[in-house]
Amino acid sequence: MNCIDLHIHTTASDGTDSPRAAVEKAASLGLAAVSITDHDSVSGVPEAMRAGAELGVEVVPGIEVSSDYRDNNVHILGYFIDPAAPELRPVLDWVKTERDERNEKIAAMFERDGFDISLAQLREEYPDSVLGRPHFCEHLMRKGYISSVKEGFEKYLGEGKPYYLPKRRISIAKAVETIVAAGGVPVLAHPMQYHYPEPELIELIETAKALGIRALEAYYSEFSAEQTAWLLRAAEKYGMGVSGGSDYHGTRKTHISMGTGCGNLAIPYSVLEELKKLR
Structure with missing residues (x-):
C-alpha cells in the first residue's frame, strides 16, 4: 500500500528537519506523498517541492494556521495552497x-x-x-x-506559568478565507486534541463546516482507533472529507515518527485522492 503523511513540520516553524531533510526522510521510508504544514508559514514549501520532484515524492504544499475559537487555539490545515499567493501575505x-x-x-x-x-x-x-x-x-x-x-x-x-504570554490569533473564518483565497482546501486539524466533551466537539465541527472547512483530520498519531472511527462517522454525517498525518516534528517530538506516528498510522494514498476532489 502506498502510504502518505499530510502533517509534517520543518525548521520553517517548530520542526527540527529542514524541508529537504523531511522529504529525504519520506523518500527513505517509501512514502508516496507528504505535506509540509508548518505553523503560519509557507517558507519551507518551495524547498520541499524541489526535493520532492528530485526524489520522486509527491509534496502537497500546505500550512497549519492557528485560529481562535472561543478563546482556544484551534488549528486549520490548508492543502494545495499556492505559497506565492498574495492573499497569504497580509495574514x-x-x-x-x-x-x-x-x-x-x-x-x-x-x-x-x-x-x-x-x-x-x-x-x-x-x-x-x-x-x-x-x-x-x-x-x-x-x-x-x-x-x-x-x-x-x-x-x-506553559499556560498559566510565570513566563507564558497569550497570543492573539485570527478567527477560524479568516483562516478559512485566507486558505481558500490561496487556492487551498481547509481542514480541521486533530479535532480530538482540543479535549472537548462530545457535545462541544460536535458544535465545533458544525461551526467549522458552516465556515467552509471541507474535511476533518481523522487519522492522527495520538488518536485511538475509536476516536478515528468517530471522526470518520462525523465526516460522513456532515458531508466532509478526511485527511491524516503524523504531526511529525523531528527530534522535538521523539515519540512521533514520520508516516507511522506512534506506530498506529498507515494512511493510504486514497485519502489524498479524495482530498484532491475537494479543490
Missing part, C-alpha cells in the same frame, strides 16, 4: 509581527529575572526557524536551567 505578516512582539516580551521577562537568554541568542541559534516557546525551552536546557523541553513548559512557559 502571515500579521501573525509574524504578533509572534515577534510576544517573543521579545518573553525574552525581556527572562532577562529581567537574571536568565542568560536573549532574542539575539535565539535568532543566532535558530536562523531559519520561526521562533516559539520550544526554542526558548531548548536554549534554557543548554544553559542548564532545565533538563527537558517538557520541564520548561511545566515550570516556565
Whole structure:
C-alpha cells in the first residue's frame, strides 16, 4: 500500500528537519506523498517541492494556521495552497509581527529575572526557524536551567506559568478565507486534541463546516482507533472529507515518527485522492 503523511513540520516553524531533510526522510521510508504544514508559514514549501520532484515524492504544499475559537487555539490545515499567493501575505505578516512582539516580551521577562537568554541568542541559534516557546525551552536546557523541553513548559512557559504570554490569533473564518483565497482546501486539524466533551466537539465541527472547512483530520498519531472511527462517522454525517498525518516534528517530538506516528498510522494514498476532489 502506498502510504502518505499530510502533517509534517520543518525548521520553517517548530520542526527540527529542514524541508529537504523531511522529504529525504519520506523518500527513505517509501512514502508516496507528504505535506509540509508548518505553523503560519509557507517558507519551507518551495524547498520541499524541489526535493520532492528530485526524489520522486509527491509534496502537497500546505500550512497549519492557528485560529481562535472561543478563546482556544484551534488549528486549520490548508492543502494545495499556492505559497506565492498574495492573499497569504497580509495574514502571515500579521501573525509574524504578533509572534515577534510576544517573543521579545518573553525574552525581556527572562532577562529581567537574571536568565542568560536573549532574542539575539535565539535568532543566532535558530536562523531559519520561526521562533516559539520550544526554542526558548531548548536554549534554557543548554544553559542548564532545565533538563527537558517538557520541564520548561511545566515550570516556565506553559499556560498559566510565570513566563507564558497569550497570543492573539485570527478567527477560524479568516483562516478559512485566507486558505481558500490561496487556492487551498481547509481542514480541521486533530479535532480530538482540543479535549472537548462530545457535545462541544460536535458544535465545533458544525461551526467549522458552516465556515467552509471541507474535511476533518481523522487519522492522527495520538488518536485511538475509536476516536478515528468517530471522526470518520462525523465526516460522513456532515458531508466532509478526511485527511491524516503524523504531526511529525523531528527530534522535538521523539515519540512521533514520520508516516507511522506512534506506530498506529498507515494512511493510504486514497485519502489524498479524495482530498484532491475537494479543490
